[in-house]
Amino acid sequence: MKFLNYLILIVFGGLLIFASTGLANRGDADAPMNKETSPAGSPGAAYYYIQNAKKDAHTDNMVTVILADYRGYDTLGEETVIYTAGLICFLLLRRRKEEEAK
Amino acid sequence: MTTLEFILGHYAYWLTLVLMIIGLYGMMMKRNLVKKLIGMTIFQVSIIIFYVAGAVKWGATEPILDGVDIEHVHHGMTQAISTAKYINPLPHTLMLTAIVVGVATTGVAFALVIMIYKRYKTLDEAVLLERMKKDNDSDN
Amino acid sequence: MTHKEDNPIISLVSRVVSPFIMIFALYVIFHGHYSPGGGFQGGTMLAAAVLLVRLGAGREISQLQFKKSWGMPMGSVGVLIYFGTGFVAMLLGGNFLNYEFLPLAGHAEAVRGWGILFVEIGVGVAVMGILVAIYDDLLEGDPL
Numbered sequence: 001m002k003f004l005n006y007l008i009l010i011v012f013g014g015l016l017i018f019a020s021t022g023l024a025n026r027g028d029a030d031a032p033m034n035k036e037t038s039p040a041g042s043p044g045a046a047y048y049y050i051q052n053a054k055k056d057a058h059t060d061n062m063v064t065v066i067l068a069d070y071r072g073y074d075t076l077g078e079e080t081v082i083y084t085a086g087l088i089c090f091l092l093l094r095r096r097k098e099e100e101a102k
Numbered sequence: 103m104t105t106l107e108f109i110l111g112h113y114a115y116w117l118t119l120v121l122m123i124i125g126l127y128g129m130m131m132k133r134n135l136v137k138k139l140i141g142m143t144i145f146q147v148s149i150i151i152f153y154v155a156g157a158v159k160w161g162a163t164e165p166i167l168d169g170v171d172i173e174h175v176h177h178g179m180t181q182a183i184s185t186a187k188y189i190n191p192l193p194h195t196l197m198l199t200a201i202v203v204g205v206a207t208t209g210v211a212f213a214l215v216i217m218i219y220k221r222y223k224t225l226d227e228a229v230l231l232e233r234m235k236k237d238n239d240s241d242n
Numbered sequence: 243m244t245h246k247e248d249n250p251i252i253s254l255v256s257r258v259v260s261p262f263i264m265i266f267a268l269y270v271i272f273h274g275h276y277s278p279g280g281g282f283q284g285g286t287m288l289a290a291a292v293l294l295v296r297l298g299a300g301r302e303i304s305q306l307q308f309k310k311s312w313g314m315p316m317g318s319v320g321v322l323i324y325f326g327t328g329f330v331a332m333l334l335g336g337n338f339l340n341y342e343f344l345p346l347a348g349h350a351e352a353v354r355g356w357g358i359l360f361v362e363i364g365v366g367v368a369v370m371g372i373l374v375a376i377y378d379d380l381l382e383g384d385p386l
Contacts, residue, residue: 050188050191051183061166078202084206085209
């Protein structure tokens with residue numbers, strides 16, 4: 001049983017390392033993710049964001065413009081996730097005073 | 103592409119995947135519930151490091167413009183920004199979300215561990231499964 | 243965990259340093275446009291300033307700074323600020339979260355910059371409230 005667990009772990013690790021050899025070299029400025037048009041023909045996201053962030057929002061920091069303006073809907077969903085986590089902890093663990101007095 | 107270039111371009115990915123395997127080992131092989139949670143945290147952090155390390159360009163700086171001043175340029179006319187000077191900002195944005203989601207998940211997991219301890223008085227996985235089965239058998 | 247604050251140096255230093263950490267966290271939130279930072283980073287630093295007093299000076303003294311029951315309402319206010327910005331933009335004719343329709347003066351790109359600032363403030367307040375609320379809930383049944 002434990003031998004099966006170790007085997008699954010090693011096979012999974014080997015599969016991931018084999019899959020990571022297909023990635024482009026790290027740090028290459030000509031990698032497919034940094035190009036102007038992606039291999040499918042649509043405009044490349046990183047190129048568009050770097051060119052147009054200051055023009056669209058008068059802000060120097062590109063990461064904040066992407067987080068709050070271009071992809072603001074994802075940030076809204078993420079805030080809902082944090083709020084739900086706080087609500088779960090509140091409902092599971094808070095006790096009212098009458099139950100403690102009993 | 104020579105072998106040395108290939109290794110220099112990919113060693114960061116392999117080291118991060120080793121960290122992920124360590125986290126997965128902790129989640130699968132340890133019997134204590136809190137040690138499983140530590141393994142889960144190591145797993146999440148390794149994925150964040152993988153994305154952020156893969157978004158770099160040699161010779162480039164952080165994605166914040168300074169000195170490119172287009173305040174006085176009217177709309178429609180702009181100067182092109184050389185993209186080889188700034189690193190890719192998209193994975194950094196996605197990983198900001200991932201870090202905070204990791205914190206929320208860890209908080210909820212610890213709340214569940216506290217409730218399990220209050221109910222069954224143990225934190226060991228095998229003893230916990232026995233007591234849960236005894237509870238189910240005595241209910242039926 | 244020792245509950246009695248038997249070390250007066252830690253108790254005093256944590257109470258003195260905490261307001262300065264809060265001021266720096268506000269700087270990080272408001273300068274998210276020009277330097278690394280923004281809503282999430284500043285909100286976490288605000289929560290850290292509150293948790294420092296809770297850990298260093300004990301639980302009774304830290305209730306004077308930030309009561310236990312303020313955590314979840316502050317989280318709700320933060321989420322409402324974010325949703326409110328989106329709804330104001332929708333009520334005035336645009337899409338949801340389209341910042342160009344906010345009722346502020348200036349040409350369209352500057353109004354988008356102000357919209358980003360409101361949204362980041364909402365996120366910062368929400369993250370602070372929720373992180374302190376999670377910590378207080380995990381310590382709920384602790385005697386003393």
